[in-house]
Amino acid sequence: MSYAYYPGCSLHSTAEEYDRSFRQVCSGLGIKLEEIKNWVCCGSSPAHGTSHLLSIALPAHNLSLVEKSGKEEVVVPCAACYSRFKFALYEVDRDREMAQQVNEVIGSEFKGKVNVIHPLEMLSSQGALAGTMVVRDLSFIKAVCYYGCLLTRPPKVMRFDSCEFPMSMDNLLRSAGVSILDWSYKTECCGASLALAETGIVVKLVGDLLTEAKTVGANAVAVACPLCHANLDTRQAEAEEMRGEKFGIPIFYFTELIGLAMGYGGKELGSDKHMVSAEPLLSRLQGGV
Amino acid sequence: MKGRGMSEISINYNPSFSGFLLALSKESKQNVNACFQCRKCAVGCPIAFAMDLTPTQIIHAARLGLEDVVLNSKTIWLCASCHTCTTRCPQDVDIARVMDAARIVAARRGVKPSVKSVKHFFHTAVKNIERFGRLYELGLIMALKLKTGEFTKDMKLGMEMFKKGKLKLVPSFKGMWDTRRICKAVKKKESR
Numbered sequence: 001m002s003y004a005y006y007p008g009c010s011l012h013s014t015a016e017e018y019d020r021s022f023r024q025v026c027s028g029l030g031i032k033l034e035e036i037k038n039w040v041c042c043g044s045s046p047a048h049g050t051s052h053l054l055s056i057a058l059p060a061h062n063l064s065l066v067e068k069s070g071k072e073e074v075v076v077p078c079a080a081c082y083s084r085f086k087f088a089l090y091e092v093d094r095d096r097e098m099a100q101q102v103n104e105v106i107g108s109e110f111k112g113k114v115n116v117i118h119p120l121e122m123l124s125s126q127g128a129l130a131g132t133m134v135v136r137d138l139s140f141i142k143a144v145c146y147y148g149c150l151l152t153r154p155p156k157v158m159r160f161d162s163c164e165f166p167m168s169m170d171n172l173l174r175s176a177g178v179s180i181l182d183w184s185y186k187t188e189c190c191g192a193s194l195a196l197a198e199t200g201i202v203v204k205l206v207g208d209l210l211t212e213a214k215t216v217g218a219n220a221v222a223v224a225c226p227l228c229h230a231n232l233d234t235r236q237a238e239a240e241e242m243r244g245e246k247f248g249i250p251i252f253y254f255t256e257l258i259g260l261a262m263g264y265g266g267k268e269l270g271s272d273k274h275m276v277s278a279e280p281l282l283s284r285l286q287g288g289v
Numbered sequence: 290m291k292g293r294g295m296s297e298i299s300i301n302y303n304p305s306f307s308g309f310l311l312a313l314s315k316e317s318k319q320n321v322n323a324c325f326q327c328r329k330c331a332v333g334c335p336i337a338f339a340m341d342l343t344p345t346q347i348i349h350a351a352r353l354g355l356e357d358v359v360l361n362s363k364t365i366w367l368c369a370s371c372h373t374c375t376t377r378c379p380q381d382v383d384i385a386r387v388m389d390a391a392r393i394v395a396a397r398r399g400v401k402p403s404v405k406s407v408k409h410f411f412h413t414a415v416k417n418i419e420r421f422g423r424l425y426e427l428g429l430i431m432a433l434k435l436k437t438g439e440f441t442k443d444m445k446l447g448m449e450m451f452k453k454g455k456l457k458l459v460p461s462f463k464g465m466w467d468t469r470r471i472c473k474a475v476k477k478k479e480s481r
Contacts, residue, residue, distance in 0.1 A: 009423045009424035009426075012457075013426050013455060013457050014426065014455045014456070038463055038467065039423075039464060040464035040467050041418040041423050041424045041468065043415075043418065044414075045370055045411070046411040046412075046415045046418070047415060049370075049389055049392050050396070050412070051393065052316070052390075052393065053478065054472065057471050057474075057475060058418075061471060104478070105471055105475050105478060106471055106474075107470065107471075107474070149369075149371035149372060150371075153371065153373065153375070153376045154372045154376045163376055188335060189335040189371035189373065191335075191369055192369050193369070193410070194336075194367070194369055194407070196410055196429075197404075197407045197409070197410040198367065198406055198407065199442075199443075200339075201336060201339050201367070234446055234450070273455060275446075275449065275450070275453075
């Protein structure tokens with residue numbers, strides 16, 4: 001099995017543990033990832049808040065690189081990139097004028113025939129985690145699955161899982177032996193890219209999310225988006241200060257948890273890179289971190 | 290207005306008002322007149338607590354052609370593009386797209402943003418992507434600090450992230466000729 005791989009800017013910097021753990025899990029499952037050569041930023045929120053054409057052209061350029069490589073499927077772990085890629089496919093498919101403009105500005109023909117998938121879809125469809133792959137007990141990790149905004153919304157563009165109450169991550173992690181808890185904030189917003197501009201808003205939202213996680217008894221949060229991770233992890237201390245309450249809840253990419261279940265070490269998966277240390281929780285692992 | 294029919298009232302409609310609505314509709318490709326003010330967007334909005342007007346009020350003001358109310362609002366800049374409103378709208382209005390369109394129209398018309406930090410962030414980030422091909426986080430943070438003068442904000446956090454190897458010292462420069470070329474072509478097309 002081999003896929004074209006678009007890591008996006010975050011996975012090469014602030015979300016390095018997502019890249020590392022995803023690659024590790026894939027190699028363990030015998031899945032080959034081929035990183036697209038010379039990929040560029042998808043533009044994310046700054047692009048769609050500045051120029052609609054640019055916000056479609058940047059992902060379309062990346063997708064045209066995949067087309068040229070002859071691959072039919074590209075796996076995109078960052079929820080923001082995943083969203084922009086799906087928007088590009090949606091618009092180019094429905095709006096001929098936009099499709100033509102996009103081709104003109106990117107300087108090549110984008111056919112819109114690539115299938116964009118998220119690691120959650122990829123690993124869920126594998127069904128490979130059952131049985132032999134899970135070698136370590138993770139039942140002491142009581143996690144809530146946090147999908148955030150962009151994986152499932154808007155449903156007519158994303159066509160991925162249920163938009164108000166998705167279950168793919170819950171099911172996947174449950175099959176990896178993690179104790180999964182129900183909660184109501186699966187698709188609430190963390191404030192996303194407002195983190196650098198309007199930090200106060202993000203700290204408030206992060207406080208709300210962590211309070212809910214704590215209330216249902218979670219000792220970890222599983223995420224699938226670098227922005228969700230960055231906000232819940234790096235702004236947790238400020239949220240604690242604002243609320244006058246200690247959370248101390250480590251935030252994991254779902255791929256880190258799968259990797260741990262498969263027997264990889266915390267360091268191999270990049271779990272030592274969190275701001276909120278995962279060590280106290282992972283000290284309960286069989287055979288150590 | 291006594292004795293006047295509906296058609297005459299619409300003829301007297303201020304053309305500068307409808308001009309704004311036209312510009313917003315053209316940019317967003319959305320029909321805000323489909324809105325029947327159910328307020329689902331306002332109720333579901335996670336940022337509404339920080340906004341001056343709710344998304345419902347913005348859509349209503351847009352329908353009335355109230356350019357200054359829409360473009361001077363904090364709301365259009367604080368929208369986090371989470372698409373909760375768009376997902377739940379029973380009339381299928383893509384409200385998040387209208388917010389984006391309002392930002393774009395505001396910039397085009399030279400309206401000063403009510404939330405400068407967000408406009409700065411967008412502007413600086415797009416320039417960063419254009420220049421480096423991939424987002425160069427440390428460069429973005431530095432450029433924002435130069436603009437806002439908040440040099441000490443997040444310093445400790447930034448240092449810790451740097452130590453963990455989460456912020457790269459030098460940009461990758463990969464694909465930068467492509468982003469420069471694409472950004473230039475977009476600007477040329479949009480200036481026509």
